[in-house]
Amino acid sequence: MSDKVDFGPLAELIGVWKGDKGSDLAPEPEGSEVSPYSETITYTAVGDVKNAESEVLAVVRYHLEVMHKLTNEKIHDETGYWMWDASTGTVINSLIIPRAVCVLAGGKFNSTVDENGQITLDVKAAVDHADWNIIQSPFMKDKARTNGFTRTVTVGNGKMKYFQNTQLSIYGKEFDHTDQNQLTRQP
Numbered sequence: 403m404s405d406k407v408d409f410g411p412l413a414e415l416i417g418v419w420k421g422d423k424g425s426d427l428a429p430e431p432e433g434s435e436v437s438p439y440s441e442t443i444t445y446t447a448v449g450d451v452k453n454a455e456s457e458v459l460a461v462v463r464y465h466l467e468v469m470h471k472l473t474n475e476k477i478h479d480e481t482g483y484w485m486w487d488a489s490t491g492t493v494i495n496s497l498i499i500p501r502a503v504c505v506l507a508g509g510k511f512n513s514t515v516d517e518n519g520q521i522t523l524d525v526k527a528a529v530d531h532a533d534w535n536i537i538q539s540p541f542m543k544d545k546a547r548t549n550g551f552t553r554t555v556t557v558g559n560g561k562m563k564y565f566q567n568t569q570l571s572i573y574g575k576e577f578d579h580t581d582q583n584q585l586t587r588q589p
């Protein structure tokens with residue numbers, strides 16, 4: 403591993419971010435529940451790794467914590483990595499949530515810079531995807547299965563927003579468990 407690394411589009415992420423405009427739509431047995439939330443995400447530069455003497459990935463590690471705005475209860479915790487493969491223009495997000503669910507989501511990076519000077523990271527995974535998959539415990543597979551996951555992060559100039567959809571099968575129905583927030587990089 404080296405720490406003299408070109409993080410490519412991931413360079414925009416590194417730092418501590420906070421935002422309190424989060425909105426979560428989660429499943430309930432009788433329907434759904436919307437929770438307003440605040441969030442802290444810490445992205446740390448790791449360096450690069452070489453796989454099979456050929457593939458080089460630049461790596462950023464992150465941890466995020468989500469608190470309900472009204473109760474201050476923690477409603478989500480997530481840890482993972484973002485990886486950048488400059489040779490193929492691929493971004494990868496591996497993530498773990500403490501419900502015994504792991505996701506390996508990937509996508510091609512579109513280098514367009516928008517009118518706000520921001521770039522977008524787009525990744526997806528699905529249980530039946532050829533490349534990017536989801537692993538979950540037998541209980542979750544049976545009772546609260548994650549079938550698919552998409553995440554879009556727009557970042558630049560110290561601002562970030564994201565939208566993500568976790569496609570679930572739970573309580574006998576299909577449910578789009580969605581989350582979105584806007585964050586600013588802390589000085």
Ligand code: HEM
Pocket residue numbers: 426428429437439468477478499501503505546547548551568570572579581582
């Ligand atoms: C900002 C991000 C997220 C927030 C705020 C959030 C919040 C919630 C909440 C409030 C519930 C309802 C159950 C409960 O009260 O604990 C829930 C359920 C669930 N979430 Fe999330 N979630 C987030 C992201 C994710 C992600 C990324 C995944 C998986 C890839 C995920 C998977 C699930 C599953 C499988 C359930 C159903 C479990 C159950 O209700 O019994 N969530 N989430």
